[in-house]
Amino acid sequence: MNQTHNIAELKNVLEAALLTSQGPLSLDDMTRLFSERMERATLRMLLDELKQDWANRTMELVQIATGYRFQARVEYATFLTRLNPEKQSKYSRVVMETLAIIAYRQPVTRGDIEEIRGVAVNPNVMRQLQERDWIDVVGQRDVPGRPSLYATTKHFLDDLNLRSLAELPAMEDFVQQEIPLDT
Amino acid sequence: MNQTHNIAELKNVLEAALLTSQGPLSLDDMTRLFSERMERATLRMLLDELKQDWANRTMELVQIATGYRFQARVEYATFLTRLNPEKQSKYSRVVMETLAIIAYRQPVTRGDIEEIRGVAVNPNVMRQLQERDWIDVVGQRDVPGRPSLYATTKHFLDDLNLRSLAELPAMEDFVQQEIPLDT
């Protein structure tokens, strides 16, 4: 079975690939599945159908930054996390605040982060985020010392179930009431 | 949804767990999924049903030594393999030098190659190049033992994107009068 002959069979190949893949599959990845030529429009149509087929089932086909993946519907998470109780340890507030600054203000230097947080940034914090592959260096600012500019990665978007940064909650949502100057 | 109330929902939890688990799940693992007590007999019954549900689909639920897992039916394996082609290793130095000698000095016998390289040629080396269809035997030298004469094939030229051996870089320190091949 090297040639695929009908829609159902093409969809099955995609389903098998998406259910077994270690990471998200891009459209390019998926075209490689087939020996014959596959149009991206056809792929998108098949993926749409596949998504429909799974609409009321345990897994959902989602599109994220780097491609498509099947993931368990959120209502099963409570069951499934019982299998691996040793959860990934939560990041400290410093790490999460640094991540938020990079996510919302990117690209930023360590100096920018220190300016916003009012405290020096421990290099260890940056390292943690880089090791998780959530941030990386995208360039240097053209000022003395040429400090590194940090930005979030596509992997960060994937891990947070987002297709793009625009899907992050809007910054305006977090702005609180004005601090009064005269009381 | 911490309590599960019907067979369908129990099966869904098992399905989600088996599809997202990194490895096979044992019956013990699966009992941990549920907050309420779960008999092994019930689990086996549910797994049997799940197996039936997937009978004509892309994955099959199989039992192996360490537990249960979903795996893509074997007919999809050829497609999935295309996603992760195995890393190609490089030819060893012996293989490359043997190939070079055959290309530049053909037709040659194994004895010729040994004389040039100063070491015995492992028959395995010749076999690798023959299996690749890059060299073949074009005759025997009329000496005792009638050793095979090796030459490069047309397939070798194709793979290296050459029209003829004359397109191989010449190893000359000075420009010799060339016999033009195309006039």
Add this chain to the structure above:
Amino acid sequence: MTEALITKDPINAKIKGEVFTTLPQDLYIPPDALEVYLEAFEGPLDLLLYLIRKHNLNILDIPMADLTRQYMQYVEKMQSIKLELAGDYLLMSAMLIEIKSRMLLPKPAEIKSEDDPRAELVRRLMEYEAIKLAAQRLDEMPKVGEDILVASAYYQHISEMKPPEVSLEDLTEAWRNVLKRASHFKNHKVSRAELSVREHMSIILRRLKTDKMVEFSDLFDVVQDGIPKLVVCFLAILELAREGLLRITQQVAFSPIYVQINGTD
């Protein structure tokens, strides 16, 4: 909700057996507890924000002179490892004192809001506050490996080993190495012409392997091949004969010349 989020970390400092759960209003922090306070807050902005939002503290009401004096004492007592962190608080104290002193100066008749020295601090505080909330939101969002479980069913990996790629450079590099090591080849040069001859030697041998005996003239395609190729072909036959690989026979003068592989009958 805002308040709940901002005061997520309760202050729980124990000083000489006495438990402190709220910040003293005079902001005096006993040196023993300094570390605990510093850990409870992410920095001077965080501390200030807490005081403003939780205790409705007016930025200008902070007794800055006292505060600064206390900080100076901490810095002296603290080990060098914590100096950097204390420095951030010290810097903030200096900033507050500067603001306060500017506010105490006689005001011009009309003060525009952007000239208010506190405006920049308020901007920074509010930006930090928003980032802090954004960080909490990011922390709460479902993530792969935590509450998002990605499909990873098994498939049988069929080994479809692709053979190694070889480039022209790989090949010539290998040949160069051979020449480098083989001393008797040291002065050997391979020209393109020679390569063509050797290629034709292989071609002729291949032909004779299937056709056994070929008439000499049939080895030349005078219609298709140009003179140079015919010459190369002839040189190849001569070279094969010299190496004893061919047998060239002619029964009588002017009869056809036959070529066959040496050793075949």
